[in-house]
Amino acid sequence: MSARILYGKEFAAKIKDSARLEVEELKKNFGVTPGLAVIIVGENPASQVYVRNKHKTCEELGIISKVIALPEDSTKENLLETIDKLNSDKNIHGILVQLPLPAAIKAHSDEILNRIDPLKDVDGFHPENVGNLVIGNPKLVPCTPAGCIEMLDLAGIEIDGKNAVIIGRSNIVGKPLFHLLLARHATVTICHTHTKNLPEIARQADILVAASGKPALITADMVKSGATVIDVGINRIAPKKLVGDVDFDAVKDIAGAITPVPGGVGLLTVAMLMKNVVKAAKLQLED
Numbered sequence: 001m002s003a004r005i006l007y008g009k010e011f012a013a014k015i016k017d018s019a020r021l022e023v024e025e026l027k028k029n030f031g032v033t034p035g036l037a038v039i040i041v042g043e044n045p046a047s048q049v050y051v052r053n054k055h056k057t058c059e060e061l062g063i064i065s066k067v068i069a070l071p072e073d074s075t076k077e078n079l080l081e082t083i084d085k086l087n088s089d090k091n092i093h094g095i096l097v098q099l100p101l102p103a104a105i106k107a108h109s110d111e112i113l114n115r116i117d118p119l120k121d122v123d124g125f126h127p128e129n130v131g132n133l134v135i136g137n138p139k140l141v142p143c144t145p146a147g148c149i150e151m152l153d154l155a156g157i158e159i160d161g162k163n164a165v166i167i168g169r170s171n172i173v174g175k176p177l178f179h180l181l182l183a184r185h186a187t188v189t190i191c192h193t194h195t196k197n198l199p200e201i202a203r204q205a206d207i208l209v210a211a212s213g214k215p216a217l218i219t220a221d222m223v224k225s226g227a228t229v230i231d232v233g234i235n236r237i238a239p240k241k242l243v244g245d246v247d248f249d250a251v252k253d254i255a256g257a258i259t260p261v262p263g264g265v266g267l268l269t270v271a272m273l274m275k276n277v278v279k280a281a282k283l284q285l286e287d
Contacts, residue, residue, distance in 0.1 A: 003229075003255040004155075008267030011151045015271035016061060022278045023062045034281040035064035036094040036122065036273075037086045041079065042072035042102045051098055057270050063277055066092065076108045080115050087117045093281040094122035096273070119283050122276040124176070133179050139283060140276055145177035147268030148209065148230055149184070157228050157257060159184040163204050167191045167218070167245070168211030173232050177209060198222070210245035218246040226256035232265050 026032045036058055040051050051067055058065035068082060079097070086095045095116045101109055113121075118128040124142040132139050152159055164186040168174040174190060181188045186207065191198055202208055202222040210218045211232035223229060233245030244261030252258050259265050 003252045004257040005252070006151060006155055006230075006257055006259045006264065008151075008259065008264045011147075011154050012267045012271040014154055015147075015150060015268065015275060016057070019271070019274040019278050020061045022275075026278065026281055027062070030285060032281055032285065033062070033064055033091075034094070034277045035066065035092045036096065036277045037066040037068060037089075037092045038096045038098060039068045039070065039079065039082055039086075040098040041070045041074050041105070044100065047098045047100075053270055054096075054273065057274055058277075061274055063274060064091065072102050074102075074105070076105050076112065079105065079112050083112070083115045087115075087120065093120060093284055094273075094277040095120045096123055119287060120280055122273060122280055124276065125171070130171075130176075133176060136179075136183055138180075138183070140280060141180065142172055142176045143269045143272035143276060144173050144232060144265065145180055146275075147265060147272040148177060148232070149180050150272065151230075151259075151265070151268055152207070152228070155257065157207070159186050159207070162186050162206040164188045164207040164209070165191060165202055165205035166209045166211065167198070167202065168209075168213070168232070170211065173211040174209075177211070181207070212245050214245055215243050216245070216247040218251060220247065220250040220254055223251050223254045225254055227254075229255045229258040230265060231259050231261050234261060234266060 023034055038051050038054055040047055055065045055067055086092050113125050118126045121129055121140050124140045129140045133141055164181045166174050166177055169190055169192045178188050178190050191201055199222045203224050205227055207228045209230045213233055215235040215237055229246055229251055231244035231246040235243050237243055242262050
């Protein structure tokens with residue numbers, strides 16, 4: 001029997017509907033319209049597509065959207081100055097620097113991201129927000145792992161007491177998702193390139209998350225019958241072909257539920273960004 005396919009579009013629509021209601025409540029009750037500023041440096045075509053998508057979603061939900069396009073040859077100082085101005089702008093509640101940065105300033109990415117006010121850090125990458133997540137007091141959390149949790153909840157898939165295995169230990173997905181699942185009382189194992197007996201560990205998972213960036217790493221023999229498989233990987237293997245980290249066609253006959261690539265978790269990331277902008281506006285009202 002084939003798995004239930006967890007299509008991102010369905011869950012993203014529910015998350016955006018929830019965000020839209022919260023935006024309306026903030027306007028009505030506090031006279032506050034949440035605002036997002038996205039800084040893009042240079043002409044990276046993929047980044048331009050992502051930024052347009054974020055801008056369009058903001059407009060759909062009634063969120064103020066400000067896109068600041070800086071030239072490719074911008075210095076670190078230019079970027080820090082731009083962030084400082086947005087930090088002090090009361091109408092901007094969320095600040096996002098679109099990555100990757102141009103080669104000349106890429107080495108300064110951490111310094112640049114850390115300049116964002118933690119209460120406006122809607123990517124959830126600032127060390128203060130990472131620390132809050134680790135100690136169990138999450139404020140702004142990275143969008144993709146937060147989207148994974150939201151999807152499990154909306155799909156009615158139990159987390160409490162389950163064995164969860166995450167393959168991948170990035171700061172953007174693997175590590176934050178570890179803490180989010182742990183906070184929901186899952187027993188969590190995190191695997192990586194040095195993990196021995198990976199198939200054996202993966203087969204223990206009730207919830208298996210693939211976030212390694214390796215096409216078709218997860219094969220049918222690594223999945224327990226009935227497991228929920230969340231594929232966070234996006235790998236371009238041909239000019240117009242994207243695949244995940246999971247061998248979808250083989251695994252869908254074993255898993256109980258599975259996300260496709262494309263059309264899965266990726267669609268939730270922008271929806272969760274909108275939720276973070278609303279949350280940031282609320283946190284700033286309390287501050």
